[in-house]
Amino acid sequence: MDDYHITKELGDGSFGTVTQAQHKQTGKVGRDLMLALVHRIEQIKTFTNVAIKKMKKEFSSWEKVCELREFKALRSLPPHPNVIALLEAFYIQQTRELYFVFEYMEINLYQFIKDRKGKLLKERTVQSIIFQILKGLHHIHSHGIFHRDMKPENILISTKKKTICNCTNRSDSICNSKQCQNAPWIEHIKTIQDINKSEDSDNYIVKVGDFGLARDIKSKPPYTEYVSTRWYRAPEVLLRSNTYSSPIDLWAVGTIMAELFSLKPLFPGQSEIDQLFKISEILGSPCIRPELSDGAGGGEWKDGVKLAKSLGFAFSQTTPKPLSKLFPQSTSSRFLEFISHLLRYDPRQRLTALDALKHPYFVESNFIFVPQHEPEDIKTIGMEKKRKNGNFLPFKKNGGNLIPGDNKSNNIYSWSKAKDTQIYDANESYTSVNPTTVNCGSPISIDLRRFQLPDD
Template sequence: MSGNLPNPPQPPASGADLVQKSMNELRLTDENTTTNTTSSTNRQAYSSQQSQQNNNEIFEGRLVEGDLKQGNTMLSTVSSGAGRQVFNYSTDRIVGNGSFGVVFQATCLETGETVAIKKVLQDKRFKNRELQIMKQVDHPNIVKLKHCFYSYPDKEETYLHLVLEYVPDTVYRISKHYAKNNQRMPNLFVKMYTYQMCRALGAIHKQGICHRDIKPQNLLVNTETHQLKLCDFGSAKVLVKDEPNIAYICSRYYRAPELIFGATDYSSAIDVWSVGCVLAELLLGQPLFPGESGVDQLVEIIKVLGTPTREEIHAMNPNYTDFKFPSIKAHPWTKIFSKRMPPDAVDLVSKLLQYAPNKRLTAIQAMTHPFF
């Protein structure tokens, strides 16, 4: 974030130094920030039986000709119950990229509609988990999947293309705008964005889906209406009780502490922690826990929440048995935020950012908080 805003108050340096020294001795999860959503840990085994589509407007198709690149026009054909439809897309510019692939802003030449097309390298042995989940979700605060198709640049590669509604801005860019101008985001916007974020999560959590990468960059916003839409389900997964999951998930600043402790049997409460981090960032104008590594992330959390108790560590990961933590007291939330901050906003942050996952509010419970 911009350096124009003052840093939130921190506990005494001696305490932080103690935490940092101790963290170096612990066995904690510490990997790169970017999640590779095409890895085998993020795909479901391919089933010979096709999944049933619950949205008749979503069509799977095959690319007739061309390959999706910036600045070209491509033709795709998709099949539906009503027959075949042909769509020509003119790719205008790249709006996002990463280990997952690339996202283009494109125009459908038949309708003139602007869309976003996410191009992902596909392993033929697996179904794409993101595609399966996007077919299941239909909500005003979740980006809509229009249809999808495949391309084959050569015999060895297959690319999946997700055609999504285009939303022009993100909470990240809006927040950066205010920080750059040494301003705080208006409380009304903070309320609207946070409420809609919780609303989207409430819907997917009810279906057993955990997003696993909540961050300002994945919160799209129409700046004319301020409608928010959750996007990028490349890390999302249907969580099944007692079925192990990878601990390295979620972008670092927004990563729940149980993930840092290596928990594999976590719940959708990891998304709620991320919501608390996003809310705090919107209120402060900068990330609350700007860790430089997985271990340092825990240092930043302990600076604010204090040392977790044995009970809290057990709630995060029952299999974690190292307790080499110095005793650091929690830093009062009222000192993290300015005195002008609405007390209800600070209270909501404190109820979302709890060490014990079962002590955090759920997304639905958060929507009933007095802050809104």
């Protein structure tokens, strides 16, 4: 491969195979994307390790690639520290193969939990992980997308080595001073053991990944009945509702949070019916109001009872279990209150991602949510807040067209986040481009040898 050196295979899933690779020219991939994530552009470190995902499905044309939900979702999302970054996408017309190049993260949350080997996490560490997941989800939801497949395997985690800041002489991951010459960036620790050895709650980097099942919130139902892994599936999905939306992601966050505290799944159902029984054993029947002081119970859900009846299923008349019995004694009452508002039967009663971020459970522990739009001292071109037809509109600078070109060679197409995203000073003026001129990507000439994986 000309630009990437494959180092090892990471996994093989139903949609594609993933390999770890190193970029041979530091800064070629991801530099502009990184500029959009920090307030300072001097001496910035960039991605050298990447994860390359080869899709198993074949695509007959570049236009078909552009229709892929995962590609559409990741292209339309502005960069965010808690959402996995798609750096490049390559389509080879002769072989109909599609490759995605992502930033590399060492492990997923499932591996992280498994490697704990029963050693419980500190509550503040759980708070930090969930807070970052919620920030990523809020970013996704606020841009009109819901994930539909939130589970530990799709939450990516690393740690960052701390660097001594020149101007404060303190250990900071990213200094806030514009004059700092150190300009440290995140350096990932490479092993699961190293990540689990870290007990510093501020040392974890958490990102939402895998947008293969993502949908536009405004898209018209019916939606696919089967989404997400069963244990993290919301009741409305289990009952075959085809009008669900973003609240299913918040239910999943509640189950993930419970698993982080206990290191075991909260609702480990063996089938969809068993999953509903597992849920009702803990949350009680959706026909019964919760009466316990710690917020136990999933609340009333008349629509759910009707859905169940239409499937020939009836909830047993069970009372909810006290949530305090499910978690370590050291667990705070604020946590019990918080998680009870995520695990509500009725999706309309669940917290939104934004509500969750502003909940006293986080605020009282000094986890303060600050909306991350455009950084103060840079502009991100190619990603306007207004959306049209599911995409962000590009800009042109002082009349100069910044829209990607439409040239290709050897029937190989490429899209690059760095090319789709330009960085300029905030003081410059911008005018929006007519959306009819926007195309899917930036086809360029690429050597086919880039995509040949090493022999076994």
